[in-house]
Amino acid sequence: MNEPRGDSTFTGRRLGLYQVAELLGAGGMGEVYRARDMTLGREVAIKILPRAFTSDPKRLARFEREARVLASLNHPHVAAIYGVVDADGVNALVLELVEGETLADRLRTGAIPIEESLTVARQIAGALEAAHEKGIVHRDLTPANIKVTKDGVVKVLDFGLAKAVAGDGSAPDPTESPTVHRGTGEGVILGTAGYMSPEQARGKAVDRRADLWAFGVVLYEMVTGRRAFTGDNVSDTIAQVLTKEPDWTALPAKTPAPLRTLLRRCLEKDQKRRLDSATAARLDIDDALATPTAETTAPVRVVMARPGRVALALAALAAACLVTSLVTRALMRPADPAPAAPSQFLILPPSEEPLGITYAFRDVALSPDGRHLAYHSGTTSPGGRLVLRALDQLDAKPLPGIVSATSPFFSPDSQWIGFFEAGAMKKVAVTGGPVITLSENLGSPQSGSWGDGGAIVFSAESPNQGLLTLSANGGETRALTTTDATQNEIGHMFPSVLPGERGVLFTIVSVPDDRQLAVLDLRTGQRKTLLRGGLGAEYVDTGHLVYEASGTLFAIGFDLDRLELQGEPAPLRETLQVGPNWAPKHTVSRSGTLAFVPARPNVSSLVWVDRTGRETPINAPPRAYGSLHLSPDGARVALEIGDEERDVWIWDFARETLTRLTFGPSSEWIPIWTPDGRWIVFQSDRAGPANLYRQASDGSGAVERLTASDNDQSTSRKPRSSTVRGSHEDDDGLPG
Numbered sequence: 001m002n003e004p005r006g007d008s009t010f011t012g013r014r015l016g017l018y019q020v021a022e023l024l025g026a027g028g029m030g031e032v033y034r035a036r037d038m039t040l041g042r043e044v045a046i047k048i049l050p051r052a053f054t055s056d057p058k059r060l061a062r063f064e065r066e067a068r069v070l071a072s073l074n075h076p077h078v079a080a081i082y083g084v085v086d087a088d089g090v091n092a093l094v095l096e097l098v099e100g101e102t103l104a105d106r107l108r109t110g111a112i113p114i115e116e117s118l119t120v121a122r123q124i125a126g127a128l129e130a131a132h133e134k135g136i137v138h139r140d141l142t143p144a145n146i147k148v149t150k151d152g153v154v155k156v157l158d159f160g161l162a163k164a165v166a167g168d169g170s171a172p173d174p175t176e177s178p179t180v181h182r183g184t185g186e187g188v189i190l191g192t193a194g195y196m197s198p199e200q201a202r203g204k205a206v207d208r209r210a211d212l213w214a215f216g217v218v219l220y221e222m223v224t225g226r227r228a229f230t231g232d233n234v235s236d237t238i239a240q241v242l243t244k245e246p247d248w249t250a251l252p253a254k255t256p257a258p259l260r261t262l263l264r265r266c267l268e269k270d271q272k273r274r275l276d277s278a279t280a281a282r283l284d285i286d287d288a289l290a291t292p293t294a295e296t297t298a299p300v301r302v303v304m305a306r307p308g309r310v311a312l313a314l315a316a317l318a319a320a321c322l323v324t325s326l327v328t329r330a331l332m333r334p335a336d337p338a339p340a341a342p343s344q345f346l347i348l349p350p351s352e353e354p355l356g357i358t359y360a361f362r363d364v365a366l367s368p369d370g371r372h373l374a375y376h377s378g379t380t381s382p383g384g385r386l387v388l389r390a391l392d393q394l395d396a397k398p399l400p401g402i403v404s405a406t407s408p409f410f411s412p413d414s415q416w417i418g419f420f421e422a423g424a425m426k427k428v429a430v431t432g433g434p435v436i437t438l439s440e441n442l443g444s445p446q447s448g449s450w451g452d453g454g455a456i457v458f459s460a461e462s463p464n465q466g467l468l469t470l471s472a473n474g475g476e477t478r479a480l481t482t483t484d485a486t487q488n489e490i491g492h493m494f495p496s497v498l499p500g501e502r503g504v505l506f507t508i509v510s511v512p513d514d515r516q517l518a519v520l521d522l523r524t525g526q527r528k529t530l531l532r533g534g535l536g537a538e539y540v541d542t543g544h545l546v547y548e549a550s551g552t553l554f555a556i557g558f559d560l561d562r563l564e565l566q567g568e569p570a571p572l573r574e575t576l577q578v579g580p581n582w583a584p585k586h587t588v589s590r591s592g593t594l595a596f597v598p599a600r601p602n603v604s605s606l607v608w609v610d611r612t613g614r615e616t617p618i619n620a621p622p623r624a625y626g627s628l629h630l631s632p633d634g635a636r637v638a639l640e641i642g643d644e645e646r647d648v649w650i651w652d653f654a655r656e657t658l659t660r661l662t663f664g665p666s667s668e669w670i671p672i673w674t675p676d677g678r679w680i681v682f683q684s685d686r687a688g689p690a691n692l693y694r695q696a697s698d699g700s701g702a703v704e705r706l707t708a709s710d711n712d713q714s715t716s717r718k719p720r721s722s723t724v725r726g727s728h729e730d731d732d733g734l735p736g
Contacts, residue, residue: 010048016087018046018094034097037082044082045095060091067093070159073134077127079147079155098155103143103218111225114255115289120146121219122285123154128215128278131159132208133568139206141214142195143221193237194229198269201238209276216266216275223259224250228267242269243657245621258288265571272550280570362407362447362494362536362584363597367414370593372430374408374417386419388430391593399428401435407447411472418456418472420445425458425470438474449504451497457504458495465491467506467520480504481520481527488514494584496538503563505545507535517547519563530565531556536584546572546588553586553596606637606651620651620658627670631677631697638671638680638697648682650697661695662703670715673697681706683715690714 010033013020018035024045025032035046064084071081080096103120106112112120124146131138138145138159145157193201197213200206220228228246231237246267251260262284268274275281364375371391377384377398386405389396405419411427418427424440425448438456448458454472457480466481483489488510496505501522508516508529517530517537530537530545534554537547545558545565553573557566573596585597604625606618626646628639637651638661646667650659662668666686673680674694681694687705690712695703707713 010046010090015046015090015092016085018044018085020046032095035094037094043097045097046085047093047095049091049093070136073131073136073159075127075130077123077154077156078130078159079157095157096155098147098149098157100147100149100155103146103148103222106148107143107221107225111252112222114223114252114259117219117222118259118285118289119152120148120154120222121215122282122289124156124215124218125278125282125285127154127156127159128208128211129282132211132278137206137208138211138214139200140192140195141211141218142192143218144192146218193234193241194227196238196241197271198242199271201241207276208278209271209274212266212275212278212281215278215281216263219259220246220251220263220267223252223255223263226250239657243659256288258284262288273552275571277568277570279568283570362409362587364585364587364595365408365410365417366587366589366593366595367410367430368412368590369414370589370591371414372410373595374410374419376405376408376419386417386428388417399432402426402428407445409448409450411450412452416450416472418448418450420448420458425456427472436474438472439470439477442468442477447494449495449497451501452499453501455497455501457497459491459493459506461491465489467492467495467504481506483508492518494536498539498560498563499541499590502560505530505537505539507537517545521563528563531569536586538588539590540588540592541590542592546586546594548584548586553594606639618651618653619656623658629672631673632675633677636697638673638682640669640671640682642667642669648680648695650680659699661697661699668693672715681715683713 010020010031011022015035017037017039019038021034021036023031023033031048033046033048035044036042037044067081067084071083074080079098082094082096085092085094111117124141128138128141136159138156140158141156147155147157149155195214195217197206197210200210200213217228224247226247229237229240229244231240246263248260248264251263262275262281265275266281364373366373373389373391375387375389377387384403384405385398386402386408387396387398399417402419402421405421408417408419410417415430416427417430418425418438420426420442423442423444425438425442425445426435427438428435442458442460444461446459446461448456450456450472455469456472457467457469459467465483466479468477469480470477481492483492489508490511491509492506493509494507497503498505498519503522504520506518506520508518510516514532515535516532517534518527519530520527534547534549537545539558539560540546540555543558543560544555546553546555548554552571554569555572556569558564559566572594586594587596588594605622606620606625606628608616608618610616624642626640626642628637630637635653637653639649639651640646641649646669647660648662648668648671650661651657652659661671661680662682662684666684668682668684668686671680671682678697679694680697681692683690684693684703685691686693689710691709692706692713692715693703694706695701
């Protein structure tokens with residue numbers, strides 16, 4: 001909101017039940033006045049809506065619908081909406097009058113002390129948490145929309161009004177923000193440039209993750225006293241949002257480690273990797289408040305053995321309190337005592353028994369009591385020797401007589417290990433002994449789970465690709481589920497039998513690349529989808545499911561009787577090994593012990609390479625760079641980056657900016673420039689087999705398909721006299 005103009009035709013007027021007193025502020029959203037409710041005798045704020053907005057009946061009707069939703073948002077840190085006024089041709093909102101200065105006013109004097117910043121931020125997070133639970137997204141969270149009373153109480157203003165004012169259009173225009181006025185000052189509030197998330201700046205649909213981005217920007221500004229993203233004009237500011245990182249060196253030296261982590265997670269440019277829960281943000285702030293500001297604890301570093309192997313280490317977090325404490329936080333129990341710090345340690349398999357990473361198998365398993373870890377070594381393909389590691393001992397031991405095991409799983413009493421070998425299901429005692437075959441000729445079994453009542457549920461490449469079951473004593477198999485071809489389902493995988501054999505959790509895999517967590521009710525035989533995008537869910541006795549999505553572990557509450565999710569997911573651990581394809585890389589015991597395969601570092605730096613082999617660094621951020629190609633004028637380079645999904649980016653040497661050109665969920669790779677530099681041609685599997693597409697090199701317009709073949713099509717290029725390449729990548733056929 002801008003400073004008051006000092007005059008207005010509404011001062012002193014009567015609008016319905018309200019007597020207007022004085023102008024408080026004005027901006028693109030309208031004018032705000034102090035007024036008195038003549039019926040209830042209380043002071044209120046009246047926001048007069050712009051005429052350009054109220055003259056559109058459709059937008060006005062939408063606004064009134066949104067106002068009703070917003071009026072239901074009752075929270076101590078949210079400025080309330082009391083009603084809507086329509087009097088004498090004037091449309092206005094009646095709002096809670098919040099006395100005090102805005103956070104923008106407070107920041108004009110510089111940075112705010114860390115503890116005070118965290119106290120303010122915690123209240124903001126609480127407001128976002130309440131709004132997001134009702135499906136309300138702020139869309140324009142800035143210091144100017146946050147007030148702090150003299151008592152230190154935070155009130156967030158204008159919740160959801162950006163959406164209300166936007167009308168019925170789908171993708172908002174990022175140029176129509178409060179920072180861009182069209183002479184009249186009646187711009188549509190859709191986000192303030194320096195606080196807009198990257199997806200918002202690109203005009204894409206936004207969700208609560210846009211609020212978490214803006215929250216991170218505001219928190220960064222409070223702690224450092226400077227804007228995270230700023231430029232000479234709106235375009236330059238948006239360019240900073242899209243391509244630059246905040247100056248992390250500006251954080252005070254005494255910034256607690258949890259606060260540093262929270263800021264980085266909020267300011268992830270990739271929407272999928274960003275923190276998406278205000279609840280988690282609030283709890284991270286609690287951790288930061290409990291951490292001495294002088295703490296300089298470094299993040300846990302995963303030590304990788306024998307670089308270059310597909311999987312080099314298995315990290316096991318072996319305290320039973322780990323998952324218990326984290327998922328308890330997910331249910332917001334601030335009254336509970338702080339959990340003890342979990343024990344964490346690495347398991348580095350010996351070179352002769354490396355951890356095997358396979359296509360569609362759960363490669364590691366923890367016993368229900370959390371005392372043993374089983375995995376198969378990668379010495380034989382497919383599968384390998386079955387290896388058992390007691391977590392209270394240093395050495396792992398291969399179980400004799402097993403040479404090609406896959407997908408180990410434990411019995412409920414932790415005394416037996418089930419596994420698959422040569423198309424058969426087998427079991428062996430944890431203490432060793434003879435291997436017992438339960439069933440043969442299963443085709444290509446993939447993963448199994450042993451229920452409390454003695455039933456084993458498993459997935460296999462059966463004719464219907466569904467789940468199968470048989471007794472732990474052996475016998476005939478029978479089908480539990482069948483894939484739905486009408487929904488493009490190609491497999492039901494990674495079953496996990498719930499306690500008491502109440503149901504079975506499993507992952508539905510569909511084409512082109514969709515995953516859903518589902519549950520089969522064993523009482524009724526009915527199945528239902530729990531959530532999309534996750535895989536490998538397992539139940540923990542605290543009443544939660546632990547699952548992974550895009551390389552991050554999440555926990556979410558689960559009603560075991562009703563087979564329904566409760567609350568919002570909370571991230572437990574990031575940077576898991578992703579893939580290959582559908583394979584989960586974690587396992588959790590009922591008691592809460594967690595083991596996972598950490599992500600393999602896959603970053604490189606860009607360098608110039610001359611004909612003598614001398615390398616000159618390029619000031620581009622380390623990323624998972626792949627194939628790259630110089631523009632005809634040598635001013636830019638098109639390259640693929642495969643952090644999670646492969647996409648085409650452009651590095652501008654003069655401006656030192658990295659700009660994303662293509663956007664998943666498909667993969668785009670091996671970009672080449674056209675001779676005139678106007679287009680970039682690349683391969684993409686967005687429609688099935690790899691075909692050729694092109695995109696204007698300035699990012700304008702839509703992607704155009706160039707070929708339509710059932711066979712993979714490949715880009716090609718002529719040799720160049722010099723090149724730029726990733727310093728840790730292969731040369732990809734380009735001469736150095």
